[in-house]
Amino acid sequence: MRLSPDELVFWRHGFFVLNSTIVTTWALMLVMTVAAKLITRKLATEGRISRWQGFLEIVVTTIQKQITEVGLHHPEKYLGFIGTLFLFIAVSNLCAILPWYEPPTGSLSTTSALAISVFIAVQLFGIEKQGVGGYLNSYLKPTFIMLPFNIISEVSRTFALAIRLFGNIMSGAMIVGILLTITPLIFPIFMNLLGLLTGMVQAYIFSILATVYIAAATRTHGE
Amino acid sequence: MESTSLIAIVSIITAGVTIAVGSIAPALGEGRAVSTALSALAQQPDAATTITRTLFVGLAMIESVAIYCLVISMILIFANPFWNHAIAQVTGK
Numbered sequence: 045m046r047l048s049p050d051e052l053v054f055w056r057h058g059f060f061v062l063n064s065t066i067v068t069t070w071a072l073m074l075v076m077t078v079a080a081k082l083i084t085r086k087l088a089t090e091g092r093i094s095r096w097q098g099f100l101e102i103v104v105t106t107i108q109k110q111i112t113e114v115g116l117h118h119p120e121k122y123l124g125f126i127g128t129l130f131l132f133i134a135v136s137n138l139c140a141i142l143p144w145y146e147p148p149t150g151s152l153s154t155t156s157a158l159a160i161s162v163f164i165a166v167q168l169f170g171i172e173k174q175g176v177g178g179y180l181n182s183y184l185k186p187t188f189i190m191l192p193f194n195i196i197s198e199v200s201r202t203f204a205l206a207i208r209l210f211g212n213i214m215s216g217a218m219i220v221g222i223l224l225t226i227t228p229l230i231f232p233i234f235m236n237l238l239g240l241l242t243g244m245v246q247a248y249i250f251s252i253l254a255t256v257y258i259a260a261a262t263r264t265h266g267e
Numbered sequence: 268m269e270s271t272s273l274i275a276i277v278s279i280i281t282a283g284v285t286i287a288v289g290s291i292a293p294a295l296g297e298g299r300a301v302s303t304a305l306s307a308l309a310q311q312p313d314a315a316t317t318i319t320r321t322l323f324v325g326l327a328m329i330e331s332v333a334i335y336c337l338v339i340s341m342i343l344i345f346a347n348p349f350w351n352h353a354i355a356q357v358t359g360k
Contacts, residue, residue, distance in 0.1 A: 113317075113320075204331060207331070207334070207335060207338060208327070208331040208334060210338070211331070211334035211335065211337055211338045212331075212334055214338075214341070215334065215337050215338075215341070218341065245323060245327065246327070248323070249323070249324060249327040252320075252324055253324070256324075
């Protein structure tokens with residue numbers, strides 16, 4: 045039994061290994077980019093708008109509303125990063141209904157990469173908002189004794205972000221695999237359904253937590 | 268007893284204990300969180316969206332503790348590093 049799609053290797057040449065995770069990730073990126081490009085080719089502001097444009101508008105405005113509700117006042121600035129995270133994780137988890145598909149989010153390398161990019165983005169947005177000195181000063185709050193604990197919490201929440209997504213998606217696939225050997229008739233379908241729900245909730249959680257961290261880093265004392 | 272079977276016994280028992288003990292506390296925590304959220308919803312139905320969103324985020328945070336335990340027990344059973352080490356030592360000789 046495979047623990048992660050990393051172990052399915054298509055091609056190997058020295059240092060370069062082309063495994064199922066990389067192939068699926070690039071395929072998903074290609075599909076999403078081409079779809080977005082095709083849909084936004086003919087945007088209309090009046091008259092009849094196409095169904096797909098309406099769908100994308102709903103997605104974008106919903107993400108914007110969620111970001112605002114968490115407490116970031118200019119959602120346009122963060123929409124690119126958080127929206128990309130959410131859409132990538134959601135599409136990657138929802139495609140699990142396709143046969144022979146292994147979600148790339150079920151691999152610890154993908155989720156670590158996503159979590160590390162959140163970690164870097166938090167620092168960058170914080171520095172951009174408060175300046176280098178002001179941001180570094182926020183590590184010394186409330187007193188300088190808290191400095192190591194602030195750093196530990198910063199690192200451990202990055203770990204938690206990666207492990208949470210990986211564990212949820214991996215366990216979903218694993219449970220279906222185990223159930224197929226015990227009760228192969230109908231029950232795995234319901235677990236698959238539950239897996240889809242979990243995947244959607246995890247995509248939401250991941251992006252909301254990223255938003256919360258960014259909001260915490262960009263909060264100035266006046267607000 | 269040879270080392271591989273010892274490692275296997277300890278790993279299997281530890282995996283079972285890990286997931287058993289590790290799911291008790293998150294289960295209790297989730298129960299409390301849901302019951303509190305339900306009474307809050309009954310008192311203030313207007314704040315339903317905020318309460319639901321916070322509840323979902325909180326539940327995922329609590330549940331991740333159980334997921335960590337699941338990952339540990341999965342690693343112990345399917346990708347045990349000590350097991351691989353012992354096998355490599357035996358076959359390497």
